[in-house]
Amino acid sequence: MKPTLAFFLDYYNESMYPTLKILEEKRLKALGTLKKTVIVLFCSITLLSFILIHNAYLSPLHTSLILGIAGLIIFAVIYHYVKVGYTSLFKDHVIGKIIHFIDPSLIYTKTGSIDEHEYQHSELFLEPYDRFFGQDLVSGSIDSVNVRFCDLHVEKKVHDKDDKEVWQDIFQGLFFRADFNKTFHSKVVVLPDIAEHSFGILGSWMQGMNRQRGELIKLDHVEFEKLFVVYGSDQIESRYILSHALMEKIVQFRTKIDKPLYLSFVDSSMFLALHYTKPLFEPILLRSLLDFDSIKDYFERLSMIIGIVNEFKLNEKLWSKH
Amino acid sequence: METFLIVAGVIFLIIVFMYNTLISKKNQVENIFAGLDAILKKRYDLLPNLIASVQEYMVHEQITLEKMTELRSKAVTSTLDNRETIALDKQITSMLGNLMVSVENYPTLKANENFLHLQGTLGELEEQISAARRAYNQSVTDYNNAIEMFPTNFMAKVMKLGRKEVFSVPASERQNVDVKNLFQK
Numbered sequence: 250m251k252p253t254l255a256f257f258l259d260y261y262n263e264s265m266y267p268t269l270k271i272l273e274e275k276r277l278k279a280l281g282t283l284k285k286t287v288i289v290l291f292c293s294i295t296l297l298s299f300i301l302i303h304n305a306y307l308s309p310l311h312t313s314l315i316l317g318i319a320g321l322i323i324f325a326v327i328y329h330y331v332k333v334g335y336t337s338l339f340k341d342h343v344i345g346k347i348i349h350f351i352d353p354s355l356i357y358t359k360t361g362s363i364d365e366h367e368y369q370h371s372e373l374f375l376e377p378y379d380r381f382f383g384q385d386l387v388s389g390s391i392d393s394v395n396v397r398f399c400d401l402h403v404e405k406k407v408h409d410k411d412d413k414e415v416w417q418d419i420f421q422g423l424f425f426r427a428d429f430n431k432t433f434h435s436k437v438v439v440l441p442d443i444a445e446h447s448f449g450i451l452g453s454w455m456q457g458m459n460r461q462r463g464e465l466i467k468l469d470h471v472e473f474e475k476l477f478v479v480y481g482s483d484q485i486e487s488r489y490i491l492s493h494a495l496m497e498k499i500v501q502f503r504t505k506i507d508k509p510l511y512l513s514f515v516d517s518s519m520f521l522a523l524h525y526t527k528p529l530f531e532p533i534l535l536r537s538l539l540d541f542d543s544i545k546d547y548f549e550r551l552s553m554i555i556g557i558v559n560e561f562k563l564n565e566k567l568w569s570k571h
Numbered sequence: 572m573e574t575f576l577i578v579a580g581v582i583f584l585i586i587v588f589m590y591n592t593l594i595s596k597k598n599q600v601e602n603i604f605a606g607l608d609a610i611l612k613k614r615y616d617l618l619p620n621l622i623a624s625v626q627e628y629m630v631h632e633q634i635t636l637e638k639m640t641e642l643r644s645k646a647v648t649s650t651l652d653n654r655e656t657i658a659l660d661k662q663i664t665s666m667l668g669n670l671m672v673s674v675e676n677y678p679t680l681k682a683n684e685n686f687l688h689l690q691g692t693l694g695e696l697e698e699q700i701s702a703a704r705r706a707y708n709q710s711v712t713d714y715n716n717a718i719e720m721f722p723t724n725f726m727a728k729v730m731k732l733g734r735k736e737v738f739s740v741p742a743s744e745r746q747n748v749d750v751k752n753l754f755q756k
Contacts, residue, residue, distance in 0.1 A: 431698075467709055484599075484710070485606045489702035 252351040257548050260350050261541060268342050269538045275338060276538060279331045283534075286327045290320045332534065339532040344385065347548050351555050354389050361386030362399050363424055371426070371520035372438055373511045375461065376419050380404040383424070385530045391555060392564035398425040398554055400529040401522075422508075422525035427558060429490070429519040430566045435483035437490050438462055439499070439512040442478040470496040476503055477510075490514045498561050506553070521557065589726040596714040600735060603710045604653055607703035611646070611660060614696050618643045618663075621689050625670070628680035632673050639666045654736055660700075667693070708737040 294316045301312045340359040348357045362383025368374075386399040401424040404416045444455050459465070462480035466487045473496040481487030503510045509524040529550060536543040558564055622636050629636065642663050651659065671690075680686055715734050718727035 467713075469705055469709065484603055484706040485610075485699070485703045487702075488705045489699050492698065492702070 252552060254545070254548070257347075257350060257545075258541065261544060264350075265342070265346055265544070266539075268346075269544075272338055272342050273538045275335060276532075276534065279335045280534060282331050283328060286324060290324060294320050335534065336532055339538075340385070340530065343532070343538070343544060343547060344530045344551075347544075347551050348387055351548075351551060352389070352391060355391070355555075356388050358386045358388075360384060361388075363397055363401065363426065367397075367426060367520075368401070368403070368424065370515060371424075371513050371522075372436060372515060373440075373513050373520055373522050374403065374419050376405060378403045378419050379406045380416065384528075387554075391558045394428050394430075394558045394563045396425070396427045396555075396558060398423060400424075402528075420511075420522060420524065423521075423523040423529060423554060425521040425523070425554065425557060427519050427521075427563050429514055429517050430563050431490060432517050433486050433490055433514065435481060435486040436463065437466070437479065437481040437487045437514040439477045439479050439491070439510075441509045441511065442474075442476060444478070466491075468496065469493075470500070472500045473497075476500060495561065502557075502560055519561070519563065586726070589723050590730070593717055593723060593727055593730060593732060596710070596717050597732065600707070600710045600714050603703070603707045604656075607700070607707050608656065610696065610699045610703050611656070614663070614693070614700065615643050615646050617689065617693060617696065621693065624683070624685050624689055625674075625677075625680060628677045628683075629670075629673065631676075632670065635666060635670055635673070639663070639670070642666065657736060657738055660738075704738045711735045711737045 298309075298312050298316055301307050301316075302309050307315070337359070344359070345357045348355050363386065365381050368381070381401075381403050383399045383401045386397065388395075388397040390396070400422070402421045403419045405419055406414055407417045409415050459480070463482045464480065464484065466479040466481045466484060468474055468479060468488070468491060470493060473491075477499075479487065479491065499510075499512065506523065511522040511524075513520045530547065533543070538544065618639060622640060626633070626636055642659060646656075646659050646663070674681060674686075674690075717723050718732050718734065
């Protein structure tokens with residue numbers, strides 16, 4: 250059965266709805282706890298402010314600043330505690346079930362991640378990082394193609410203008426690995442074309458100078474060239490990997506998704522990184538689970554990811570991969 | 572005097588830069604052509620096996636097979652320059668295309684495991700040849716641009732560098748395949 254939205258609606262009503270009703274009660278309970286926390290904190294802060302200001306222990310400005318920050322910290326701790334419990338249940342009963350519906354052979358591990366070695370091996374992001382966090386690992390085989398993907402967040406520590414340490418994103422979003430349908434020995438990296446897009450010929454020249462990535466590969470697909478810059482270690486093999494048909498599919502996928510897309514082809518595997526600004530499979534506490542539209546978003550996102558295998562025709566293997 | 576030396580130094584550096592750019596583009600063409608040649612060689616090596624495996628079935632295609640054997644011998648025995656290699660490759664590609672269309676008329680051959688294996692290997696080689704042709708064409712375009720564009724065109728004239736030819740797709744291959752006709756044959 251092809252996992253279409255119509256079939257998923259039936260599955261939602263028959264298999265997910267009874268469990269979601271129980272989960273919805275937990276969500277409302279969690280929201281109730283947060284509301285109570287806000288009320289209690291507000292009352293406590295007001296009372297404390299009154300006492301502190303009235304007895305002239307602190308100035309009104311200092312009092313509101315100290316109590317405001319303390320209130321925010323207490324709320325953040327309680328919010329985190331409440332959200333963690335709910336998120337865990339949500340992932341079991343929503344994300345896990347959707348994945349099982351799309352392809353029962355796939356294995357979902359909510360706390361799992363692709364490992365750092367795989368991330369480094371992809372050569373998609375060469376910057377050194379200080380924090381590596383992944384979750385929602387899905388692994389298995391789709392149409393005989395081995396896949397692994399997860400929600401990944403990689404950051405580095407930098408100093409801002411005031412010399413304070415801040416965390417800066419290197420990558421946040423979907424990190425996907427699949428067997429590629431051709432055997433090859435070189436490396437190809439496809440990155441969003443920012444330099445040429447912004448600086449024209451000068452940008453193109455700058456890209457050619459980036460020897461850290463390998464040789465600049467100029468490709469004969471106008472749309473693809475506008476969207477991406479390609480580096481490879483072998484001019485011929487890079488074009489063997491990036492055939493016209495594949496470039497066309499990548500352009501279509503990029504246009505459809507409309508998010509920064511990174512691809513690399515290393516050791517007969519394809520790595521894909523799709524930039525998202527938020528975690529992919531986190532629940533939204535304010536949205537009802539009994540509203541199909543909110544669940545539909547997760548289904549569509551997961552179908553899109555799992556559909557990458559068919560989208561790029563990775564299941565159509567060449568002779569040497571049979 | 573100092574100004575003269577600075578200007579002379581800058582001019583010298585520009586000449587060196589242009590010279591090196593042209594040489595690097597010329598070498599790039601040669602390097603990629605060598606890569607293409609290596610893949611074409613693989614195809615030449617495969618052709619005798621292909622011909623041997625099909626000739627007992629394809630009784631009506633003897634002329635094509637003989638012509639292909641002749642082209643293959645020419646490719647492996649003589650030293651061809653780039654232009655001749657390109658021309659010969661075009662002929663072999665066209666012959667192979669005809670042969671593969673004719674296979675449709677021989678159901679026993681289509682089911683033969685040895686032939687299926689050869690067909691698969693050949694299909695993959697064609698993908699590699701196509702990639703090599705694209706890489707070669709890009710390097711030739713870069714080279715031709717460099718020898719014709721200002722100011723490197725002056726340096727190219729001094730170095731006696733001439734235009735190189737790109738691979739072009741034969742007219743027959745540009746047409747869409749008529750699947751209906753193909754199966755009616």
